Amino acid sequence: MEYNFREIEKKWQKEWATRQTYHVEADPAKKKFYVLNMFPYPSGAGLHVGHPLGYIASDIYARYKRSQGYNVLNPMGYDAYGLPAEQYAIQTGQHPAITTEQNIARYREQLDKIGFCFDWQREVRTCDPKYYHWTQWAFSRMFNSFYCNACRSAQPISRLVAHFEEKGTEGLDVAQSEELRFTAAEWKAMTEEEQLQVLMNYRIAYLGETMVNWCPALGTVLANDEVVDGVSERGGHPVVQKKMKQWCLRVSAYAQRLLDGLDGIDWTDSIKETQRNWIGRSEGTEMEFSVKDSDVKFTIFTTRADTIFGVTFMVLAPESELVQQLTTPEQRAEVEAYLEATKKRTERERIADRRVTGVFSGSYAVNPFTGDAIPVWISDYVLAGYGTGAIMAVPAHDSRDYAFARHFGLPVVPLIEGADVSEESFDAKEGTVMNSPREGVNALDGFSLNGLSVKEAIAATKQFVTAHGLGRVKVNFRLRDAIFSRQRYWGEPFPVYYKNGQPRLVPEECLPLELPEVTKFLPTETGEPPLGNATRWAWNEETREVVENALIDNEKVFPLELSTMPGFAGSSAYYLRYMDPANAAALVGPEANAYWRQVDLYVGGSEHATGHLIYSRFWNKFLFDLGVACEDEPFRKLVNQGMIQGRSNFVYRIKDTNTFVSLGLKDQYDVTPLHVDVNIVQNDQLDLEAFKAWRPEYATADFILEDGKYICGWAIEKMSKSMFNVVNPDMIVEKYGADTLRLYEMFLGPINQSKPWDSNGIDGSFRFLRKAWNLFWGKDGGLTVTDAEPSRESLKTLHKLIQKVTDDIEAFSYNTAVPAFMIAVGELAQQKCTSRSVLEPFVVLLAPFAPHICEELWQALGHEGSVCDAPWPAFDEQYLKEDSVTLSVSFNGKTRFTLDFPADASKEAIQEATLASPQAQKYLEGKQVVKVIVVPGRIVNIVVK
């Protein structure tokens, strides 16, 4: 019987849908397993062969776990808000909701063809009001929360208000934008608006005036992870720094927990390391400096407190508030000019052109240890947003300070014995300290670091500084708060309105606050975000009255927030929603959450390491503090699938002609390489007729061929429409079937590695499936499976396969599991195995990889239910046992020949027999045996002299 994959796959995809094979419900009687893919943004281009890679890998795991008796949750949905749909709307006037809907339909169609075991009843879409209800709700809760450092948890803002009423800011240990000080009496004397303004300093979701990444081309602000090399990640438009009022999330409050949490989760080291870098914990010392002839004091942050005796100047960030206080009248003009000049340089210019610039403020700081006067400079190499925006410069041991000192002729004082600082600074934290203090100087309290190692010196200085009230030990993080507003239309509206200039929440019972219809997607004429075009906002019918009462007071209508939430808002808690997608009363019900808990296996690209994977961990920790999520970490194990790159093909057009020259001859002409659609190229040979038909301007093309063929050049590039190298999974499925596609994608290489797509090898996977199919069917089309006792050999083949496949699935090493099947099929065919007790378990093993064909075989074998409910075959070692073992015999590690021994032969017997064998005798001639090493089952090594 022929392997008719088209019929089989159509049949089973329909069966799965009607039988609801993959729908799951929480079932406390069964162990749960939660598998999740990063949900896709449904772009207009549809899926290419790279997208399903991770889905296939997780699908295999999900099916495997199900076969092992787990209750497997494997949901799918769409991250449906995003810039491309909106850009398209601006260009065409087509509403993003419509294009998004179309794209989702197309994605679904493509996904269905590959045969995933998704529970589509749990589908979520971030742009669905029933879904973003809970995105808005989470925002409301963040707005109404502050972060308590002492209890390491978010707390309701009412507790903070109670604290203010009782003690003001005294004894407060909370995350805050800036340190405020007031008494209870002062708090009570404030107006409501003033109090709201103060509270904004503490809220986890807060409106802050911050420097933002403003992208003029996109007309919106971007988060740090959305800016790469000074241009926007999407579209590559320039980004400038601008001070704006924006919604922010106080992610920085969770920095330590985000760092600590990494230790307990099973992610790759590289992603953990990336996150650690991004969080950027740095333990150091804050030291206070006074200013000569002034009352001003200021604080600096350093990780090298031990270098205090080598400070030869101080540097302030240009944006620092201290600049105004410390600039002397004589220096004012020069400083102002410098500040002007720095302001004009964009982030991008500062990165591209790392000139040393700076200006002297005119003031001198006082070294608290020696009383030395130290000049205070201003330079843009010091950042306002990190530490205190001021540093002590130690040119001998910091390369940036060194460059600055050399440029401005400032002194360099080395502090490490043997360090040569004539050419460059000595930055390493090693060596023995000297000059601390230098000879003849008497430091405060006789303090000296001389003779200590750098590490000891750092510790000693910290202790001294703390004990003498000169400063304190301080941990700084590089992680900044996330900027949470975008001046766009296609995103979640904020449940916020403004009254007397202060933002207030739309009452929670009125959520969702639905995105209103607009006809124009550009900003309004007055420069407001696109939502300013809305004439009528969409209210929840039942709550219309409540909302309107909140928003309308004495005939005065209060304006709503017009910016929308960024892309990561909707993707930050979707994994919780899948647990309980229809719940109208909560993001996730406590029972559903207590059962599914957290994602056991999360599969997705590593490009989200500093975006989604940080934000959702933060979001989850916040919900954990609220008691909504029962696990502190959202994703227990993370597997990163690599990117599938495209293999582009090129044709070479001779300049100013319509003649194309084949690859081997192109160097003889002046040619322009042009991308050509890979779908009209086979093994780098161009289909000339298809090429002429591809584009009208090529209809009359001429060709210069080699050996009668046109050979194309090639390159590995990103798979993208513009490179004409997109390979569509539909085409593969049409030609070879979904099972072949699945198998082949897994066979391509390790799941976590990036690799180019190469359609050439796919025949091998198809041939394998056909061979497997033929194990079951005779030439007459009948099933050949019998109830005969299996041969010993067949059982060995089967159990070798069980062991290998089980281990490989557990280790996500699918690329080695697939060959194991190929070998097994080859062996079973040779053994002419027809035994049901071997072939049935074989089908169960193969089912996660090639579900359609296995369902068909399972049914042919007389089973009613789905093969994915069949229990996973148990491995039994006894079938692998042999009567005899073949050992390789080596001399001084070099293998020479092999010998067979009985399986139960002792080490001594093997040793004796080996030395006595004629083969060994040949090698032992004239040599002396030093030692014989026997590794049972593997090798005999004879050491000779």
Added chain:
RNA sequence: GCUCGAAUGGUGGAAUGGUAGACACGAAGGACUUAAAAUCCUUUGGCCAGUGAUGGCCGUGCGAGUUCGAGUCUCGCUUCGAGCACCA
């Protein structure tokens, strides 16, 4: 610059410290066929010797080391990839 990862045939890639190159692609040869496709079989790391079966030597980026034995472990380089990057 710092951090993490990688380097194995023509290609993708296998190898708990124990016969390197599984499996697949590609290539070459053969069978079937009028022919092609499809299918099946054989060969396929390099060099040397031999008509031949076969035998010998070399071989996992480079250089050391540990070990009876290293693709695998340790140290030092080189190259490539990824992340961070005036973060004090």
